Amino acid sequence: MYNPRRRRTQIWRRWRRLCSRLLSVLGFPLQHLKPHTLPGSKKKQSFGAIKASLAKTEVALLRIGTRGSPLALAQAHETRDKLMASHPELAEEGAIEIVAIKTTGDKILSQPLPDIGGKGWFTKEIDEALINGDIDIAVISMKDVPTYLPEKTILPCNLKREDVRDAFISLSASSLAELPAGSVVGTASLRRKSQILHRYPSLKVEDNFRGNVQTRLRKLNEGVVQATLLALAGLRRLSMTENVTSTLSIDEMLPAVAQGAIGIACRSDDEKMANYLASLNHEETRLAVSCERAFLETLDGSCRTPIAGYASKDKDCNCIFKGLVASPDGTRVLELQEKAHTISKIWFQWGRMLAKNFYLEQVQASLILE
Structure with missing residues (x-):
């Protein structure tokens, strides 16, 4: 037989258990709450306040945007861990959110990158x-970053370079030199392709x-190719x-710029995020990468041009730069190697100067690649 009083008691107990769970998340035990203290209208108001408070605690203090590949996510998690270690407020559970974003390059896999x-x-x-404003910072592989940055953004931080x-990688040979003639090497990189074909013209790419x-x-294991190169x-x-x-x-295969x-990156007007990132920046990496990117930018490099560049310091703190420009088929390769005792802050200008001098020398010799 239906008992209204019993039914109200059941509803109250269920509501009380729900509120107890919600309030416990916020750190407020519901030990002394009684039915007569919360009339119907107040129940709704209190429950709404609880939900609003809970939602507020779930908003991340910092949102990291990244591509959704396993490697991109690993880099985002590395960044998150460094931020949590450097800033106690970001170490709280839920303070940092990683947002995976699918890019056009991830969606179109049937065509070579230059196309x-x-x-x-x-x-x-x-x-x-x-x-x-959908994310607060963006974590990106520097070799994927165009030589120009979009307006309203800055890139103030490079983590220590790997x-x-x-x-x-091959199942049948220990090196490129050991691959039989006609073997197929899989790579979407024109830089790798040109250097492979220049040294080993009997191979296919x-x-x-x-x-x-x-x-x-997986494609390598399935026999689609006999070897591949990966960073x-x-x-x-x-x-x-x-x-x-x-x-x-490095002498066998000069790496990509910023590899x-x-x-x-963060927004140029977001001082808070810029301060967070300043604590993670590895200055030697940032300077070397800026030198390499200046070299690439000055030569007007893109995915259509096989260009490589690597800046480093020797034990005497001299800056060593190696650069390369090649034809896609590897028949022509132009190489550059320079050494200078530069002041760290002018690495960028040095990279640009090297590229200009390199270009002029090759024009004079009628060897510059088109």
């Missing part, structure tokens, strides 16, 4: 999310070998170095 417009396709949607070398690290390793830095960040057959030296470096 879809180059590097900007891996950052365009992330840049838009940053400018629109190993810049390329890894050789599959230049639409795209996808994340896991996808490319050692990425394999280390993914804890996948057990797949490496051998590591190519192994992570960049973190």
